[in-house]
Amino acid sequence: MKIDVAVKNGLAVLSVVGEVDVSNAVDIKSVIKDQLSSGISKIIIDFKEVPYIDSFGIGVLVSSLTTVRKADGSLKLAGLSDGVKKIFQLAKLLKFFEIYDTQEDALKSFSA
Numbered sequence: 001m002k003i004d005v006a007v008k009n010g011l012a013v014l015s016v017v018g019e020v021d022v023s024n025a026v027d028i029k030s031v032i033k034d035q036l037s038s039g040i041s042k043i044i045i046d047f048k049e050v051p052y053i054d055s056f057g058i059g060v061l062v063s064s065l066t067t068v069r070k071a072d073g074s075l076k077l078a079g080l081s082d083g084v085k086k087i088f089q090l091a092k093l094l095k096f097f098e099i100y101d102t103q104e105d106a107l108k109s110f111s112a
Contacts, residue, residue, distance in 0.1 A: 001016060001019060001020060003017075003027060003028065003031050010040065010042065011043065011107075012035045012040045012043045013046060014031055014043065014044065015046045015048070015103075016046065016047055016049065017049040018049070018051075019050065019053070019054075020052070020054070021052070021056060021057055022054060022056040025053075025057040025059075025060040025061075026060060028057075029063060032064045033067070036067070036071050041068060041073025042073060042074050043068060043073065043076070045061075045077050046078045046106075047077060047078065047079050047081070048079030048102075049079075051084075052083065058087065061077075065097065075098075076097075076100060076106045076109065077106075078101070078102055078105065078106040079103060
């Protein structure tokens with residue numbers, strides 16, 4: 001898994017590439033904490049290039065969402081594949097997260 005970070009207009013976009021699982025999911029939480037430490041509390045995670053996420057990865061995202069909310073921030077997800085979206089659906093997390101079809105839609109939601 002690889003995470004590219006781009007800061008745009010005071011918000012961070014994390015573009016994740018590859019499978020998110022027990023061996024690497026904590027890297028996402030680490031990058032989010034780095035962003036919060038640098039004063040950025042609006043975060044989008046783009047999953048466009050993620051074919052699979054396991055339950056540990058889901059747990060890391062739930063924990064990260066809590067961390068961001070405690071910092072009065074906002075964490076939004078974008079570009080979930082059908083398979084990844086199905087996992088969120090099975091875990092009953094679709095209503096818990098703000099999920100957008102594209103990174104552009106998530107970016108627009110911050111200015112709406």
